[in-house]
Amino acid sequence: MARTELVALILAGGQGSRLGVLTKYLAKPAVPFGSRYRIIDFPLSNCSNSGIETVGVLTQYRPLALNTYVGNGSPWDLDRNKGGTYILPPYQKTGHSDWYKGTANAIFQNIEFVDDWDPRYVLILSGDHVYKMDYARMLDTHIQKEADATLAVLEVPWHETSRFGIMTTDKQGRITAFEEKPEQATSNLASMGVYIFDWAVLRQALIDDEQDAASDHDFGKNVIPKMLRAGRRLQAHRFRGYWKEVGTIGSLWEANMDLLDRPQDINLRDRDWRIYSRNPVKPAHFVAASARVSNSAMTDGCRIYGTVEHSVLFNSVTVEAGAVVRDCILMPGVTVASGAVLNKCIVSFSTVIGSDVRAGADVPGHNRYTDHHYLSDGITVFERGLKIRDGAVIPGNCMVTYTEADDIIETRFRV
């Protein structure tokens, strides 16, 4: 059989617990983003546009939504006979069974899958980053520099270096030092979590790492530093463009607002690098005579009778007459009833905001829902499927869920 040159593996297993109720029923890569998309559309579309045809998606936590969303890969043109999209959950072997223990262990457990394709290179991606990148050019760098591993890097602000894997390179871009989340960084070149490896090299590194009882089996913490110590040739591939890790409520909100405030940075209208997605079949959206829409993005099936300002609306959202939505993210199927006013809210699937509800950053009052672990920037988040009673008042910094139900909330979903 003809050999596959490169296999891409997307790490999509994490729960993304910092996204709170948004990931209660689905894995982080399946979280809606940017009016029409899920986060995983970005790595999948990048693969497709880069000419990659074999993609494994490693799942573990709540894979159903992701599994159904990715399906046969056809929206991304990844429904190939030779190649295609494969969902890779952990599985039972004779005598033993393990959940994925870390990013490196997840790949280790799928060595057989990769071996089946017999690739020269593997590309490791994260399922929760928003960016447009041509991996074919990164592979060119990898081949040209005869590297064992190539890491995509970008400059980050110095004050953020402690959140990233930071590396130092020589003039040719060869990596001379790598520190995971350093207290005191000596460089501001951060790893984007995008790696190309020679499969033979990585395969052995994974087997070795698996033997190491002290390892967390993580690429950034263990595998990459070990390779560097072993004198492997590690290359940096410089990325200049929009890149955002959407790991917290705050960064998810910001990244959505970036589409309105900095539309050129991650240009979704670029027809040479389309971002593909799977979408329900809905008619064009309707804006009524009573509506006022400004500085916003929306998509098919929306019906707007009220006011929408500086917000991102997903498909089939209804905003009734007299309702006001500002600085919000409304996910598919949300209804905002007449007279309700929302400020800086993220409302998950199909939640109904009752008439005259007031919610969000500008609402004073006792905060019955705050969970300081998650929220600190004034955003109010609603779980999916809630019905918020008419006239309810919900302040900022809230994570509104059914389990914390009190007099103002009921749920429409069977729990």
Place this chain on the structure above:
Amino acid sequence: MARTELVALILAGGQGSRLGVLTKYLAKPAVPFGSRYRIIDFPLSNCSNSGIETVGVLTQYRPLALNTYVGNGSPWDLDRNKGGTYILPPYQKTGHSDWYKGTANAIFQNIEFVDDWDPRYVLILSGDHVYKMDYARMLDTHIQKEADATLAVLEVPWHETSRFGIMTTDKQGRITAFEEKPEQATSNLASMGVYIFDWAVLRQALIDDEQDAASDHDFGKNVIPKMLRAGRRLQAHRFRGYWKEVGTIGSLWEANMDLLDRPQDINLRDRDWRIYSRNPVKPAHFVAASARVSNSAMTDGCRIYGTVEHSVLFNSVTVEAGAVVRDCILMPGVTVASGAVLNKCIVSFSTVIGSDVRAGADVPGHNRYTDHHYLSDGITVFERGLKIRDGAVIPGNCMVTYTEADDIIETRFRV
């Protein structure tokens, strides 16, 4: 969204340990059968031919081969936008994670998947039965009889009743009694493991069964008998045709030989009910001037220079000049070198039988490999990827594996 009338769920999770080395690397439904097929092709093709468009395949043990084989479902025309094929492994939920504990528990763990489709009916199938059946006619019975559950049944020989779920019915086919593997059967109507349920009824039954600490969470043992006791309307749907459970080495061998000896019983040439499969791209098979082929089935990519009698050959098998293959099943990529003589052997993927090897039922000698738990009918089974040294002598009733390697065997696969 338009409602899905029926969702089919194929239980494909079992290891099939009675198939020994044949299921060491793949789940039973992925075992090759009948020259061009895998066992799971039969339920999948039946679904496709019955007009069913949404199929979940519940996997657990070694799902990779099955996952890759089923892929996007396109060989069975099950790569639908609405509907399609879904691989359903166990997964991690917030706070807890379970492997499938029994057939009923496996469906229980996928209630969310089924609910997503909002079907009126579900069809539960096994991944390891060989038969052709129109499930649409069974659904007609179910609807017409206003049943809560309908079980496909067939008559089995009286002496085999203790291997099956046996039921008694009244004149209208309503089930009045059900016994799982009875010692003393009062009927010879056996359950084929093909069930149609009203989803609402099954959903509740599964939730109740899950609470029952004493239950094995098995359809035949627990769920069906409980439904019957609860006075649910259980209907039998009579099946008359070829049906075979391929659970042991002996029955796998027999079912393959049935294709040669009783070709009309499960007519593979029937163009109104094709059995679809995924096959590698190989040229037409070649039969040389030195070859002698009789009473056999073979497919693309085979190259025959020797003698093949009463055997089933899968794709890309080579039988060299002077080799003799009788009553054998040779799986994809097997080579039988010159002068080798095989009798009643099953040889798994890519194994190479060296020159002048003698193996099988008619070979006398000390049996170094017998595992009486598996073998008693003279068949010799070779694990995948072995190289059998020239001149080796291997008697019947053997299960030849690499782990029992001695002077005559080496393996070609990385273990």
Place this chain on the structure above:
Amino acid sequence: MFLNAMGLILADHNRIQLSDLSRPRALAAIPFAGRYRIIDFMLSNMVNSGITSVGVIAMHKYKSLMDHLGTGSSWDLDRKNKGLSLLPPFIYSDNDGGEADSLSGLLDFIRMHRRRYVIIANSNVVFNATFHDLVKQHQANEADISVLYNRDGMAYGAPSAILSTDRKGWVKDVLFNPPKPPSRKNTIGVMVIERERLMDLVHEDVARGNYDFSIDSLIRRHDELKILAVEYKGVLLRINSIETYFSSTMALFDEAIRQDLFWSGLPVYTKIKDEAPARYGVENQVENSLISDGCLIQGTVINSLLFRGVTVAKHAVVENSIVMQDSYVSEGVTLEQVILDKNCFIRPGIKLVGQKEFPVVIGKGAVV
């Protein structure tokens, strides 16, 4: 639910021309309602009825139709056994026959796909429904042919086929574009017939040297055949002319009509385009309008329909107009009662004003 029927859509209608919109494409391929081509509604009705084999008969101007239909995957008709077949006469030029070839595509299709019934439909009507009721009535009454009609009468002008029926619904007479219609029962160009029966009728036609095949020509045979008239009571738009194309579009701003066509629970499928979401600028005014993905709106849009990827620049005003895919309306432009076809570019400051009955139509790719 599965329906034991196959579908046949007639992509052209020799009595319907839509000015410049018809020039580059078949009637069935004319863009409608922002994301769709007219044929999408009938195709979706068939798919939603559980039909999995559809033939589309096209006489000429296939390219747009071929591009739009592609492999059929958008309608889930990319099946192993050819779910969607384009049946232009050309593909039968393999045979040496003469005129009969124009029907041989049809005959081949009917022969290959063995379903009990054939649903035949014209391409000038827009509605959202399944055919289960039609087939059920057809069976119950043991009709030869059953045709759908509604009570539009002559409201949409020609072409029309006005039915006279007896009390049981059997067709007794049919009048085409009558000056004095005997009833308001106007056929809507959808019928069901048994496959075997259809095959016989077409063979008969060919034997008689009659190579014309249309729903009208079949209904005309009400003397020899038992033809049942079945009423359709839902929302239905007929596209018989530029005027009715325009008024049918404007009807979409009616909440009830939109509800029936798009939100009844039966999806209307169309080709997937992967556009960006629509984006609204800081300054803009949009009222009573339907806007598709990929639009960028910085000006004013009132009572108008924008197809995918349209740009309305600052200080531009689009009113009572239809702007098709990827057209660009520059700064300061005014459009009133205008239909812009795909890929038009309207230069800054241009003003185009039509009348409700005579909208200005700008052909595909024009630079104005």
Place this chain on the structure above:
Amino acid sequence: MFLNAMGLILADHNRIQLSDLSRPRALAAIPFAGRYRIIDFMLSNMVNSGITSVGVIAMHKYKSLMDHLGTGSSWDLDRKNKGLSLLPPFIYSDNDGGEADSLSGLLDFIRMHRRRYVIIANSNVVFNATFHDLVKQHQANEADISVLYNRDGMAYGAPSAILSTDRKGWVKDVLFNPPKPPSRKNTIGVMVIERERLMDLVHEDVARGNYDFSIDSLIRRHDELKILAVEYKGVLLRINSIETYFSSTMALFDEAIRQDLFWSGLPVYTKIKDEAPARYGVENQVENSLISDGCLIQGTVINSLLFRGVTVAKHAVVENSIVMQDSYVSEGVTLEQVILDKNCFIRPGIKLVGQKEFPVVIGKGAVV
């Protein structure tokens, strides 16, 4: 690996007719080697080279080709952006133009698919290779056009295009079917050219009123263009006539030829048929033959090729023959040097005997 090129296959060749095999189908669609159509080899070469956009230009008799190619999924060409396009002139009848229309399909295809190179190939050659080396040499030498040739000379008869080249491989002259060939360098009907360049050349042709497009006509311009000749050294079969069709089939019984065509590691894709495995009866004799899936063999088959689904009944003898899909050879039949097209039925006891140079050809669907 991905190749920045698109493919263009010319499905017809106006100087090649294959008797009754050509009657119902284009040259490219003629069945070959048991499971394939001739075009499968070139399509697979393109796909195996990493090409993801292929246009097939067909002039007439499209039906077989359309049925065979389907959505393109068998070659993994069922892509979002139209991996496989059939480009008959008909689909451009949307425009009003005259003769130039016959090239507009080609021009549209080249315009739409933006790849750097175009690989153009005829449909009368069978080989198994990628085009990486051809493109590499083309780039290294900065040629305008690079053509593949081998040293077959006139061995396969007409049509031939014999090259004279200088020492660096530049084409200095080309002779078509010369009585006295100046060399054994015969083009094999495969070339590479830059997309932009091709577009210019075709536009130029149209401007000059020249609507003929072929590889030969491009090579003829060796005076104005830098044309590089690149040798192909692998196994290659040319199908120029019934005689060479027959001899090329018989060549498949040569182990080395089969090895090069089918077992080099590059798969030859074809339409999937889901036949049953081939089954051999208790009594039968098969020697030196290629047998496809779905065959049922109870008689004798020697030095022959059976396509899919063929039945050879008891006491029938098939020798030095080619039997195509679903044909039925009844009891007691004898076939020697015969080509049976698809769906033939040979009645019990019939005897047909041809000669090696003049095999008996029985057309599609015949009952003998």
